[in-house]
Amino acid sequence: MYNKGILLIISGPSGAGKGTVVKELLKEEGKYCLSTSVTTRAPRPGEEEGVSYYFRTEKEFKKLIENGSLLEYAIFCGNFYGTPTKYVEQQLSEGKNVILEIEVQGAIQVKEKYPDAVLIFLTPETIQDLQDRLRGRATETDEVINMRLRRAREEVGLLNKYDYVVLNDLVRNATERINAIVETEKFRAARNLDFSEQFLSKKGVDTNA
């Protein structure tokens, strides 16, 4: 049976609580890892190469794009951020589930390149809940909050591009749902098409499966 990791893309509106849910998932010992991004931004004090980020020059970054070495990339505040394919594939082949926490457009971009990825739309129950959360942060102006709500409206319209929609009513509920999704995805027939060979080999049970 399928023994590789699942590429788990957690996306959804800003304010849905993605960061908190991801932190909770990472507490499950040895089950998940976060993808380490490549960036052109300068390292901050304490940040380590290959741990916090892979730090690269803009020239080097553009080479990565040209070579198709990135699963997805985006530009924020004049800096490039991207997800290196090689790191992700290595972790997956070692059986680790890799979490990408990225915004909706990037998520859809990855799914197109990597159809085996599992796209999760993490969301509060209503846009009212989202507004309450964003107001609760008290770190953003009304203008920014309204911009985020407008985006959320667009994003929820892209639900058909996703595999699952997970309500984040309680962090514990959301992480349990995501854990169950990851486990059952490993039984998907599409991931186990080589099962027939294993089944037909008469040399007994493969205990590594």
Next chain:
Amino acid sequence: MYNKGILLIISGPSGAGKGTVVKELLKEEGKYCLSTSVTTRAPRPGEEEGVSYYFRTEKEFKKLIENGSLLEYAIFCGNFYGTPTKYVEQQLSEGKNVILEIEVQGAIQVKEKYPDAVLIFLTPETIQDLQDRLRGRATETDEVINMRLRRAREEVGLLNKYDYVVLNDLVRNATERINAIVETEKFRAARNLDFSEQFLSKKGVDTNA
């Protein structure tokens, strides 16, 4: 979120233990029901109309086929057996997960008509295990067992038509896997495309602001 039942088709090679797993699933109070079949065979003592089967004449049965009232049907020993669409849809709309335990060709037939159905290929780990099980029954001749093994070889080649492959190494493991699949299937985005309306319906949020 999705609040209808899941049409769960449990199929796989003869000797995989489908009957035992289905019996175990039905023990979960109120969660599953078995589809009641229509048949042209005569009622046996104690069998009740609408409970054991819906008993119909061959003429009535053929009418059901013509009207497209059956999800699938097959002929065994000169009698017709079929699954009435109406009963299944009623149970699903009441939030009950409906189990169909049918052979592989019938399963694929249902999936084509009803893409929302979840097709589970229930199987032992190897064809050797299957052979041991069939021998263990001690109810069938070597000839029949060999015929079943030949069919199993063909059936496992149809895995790509299925949604999930579930190992029946232990009945308890198999039922836990199937329960988890049914729960996570309810989060599938494709079953929740109306979520965006629910998400946006709350009054008091001016997302156009």
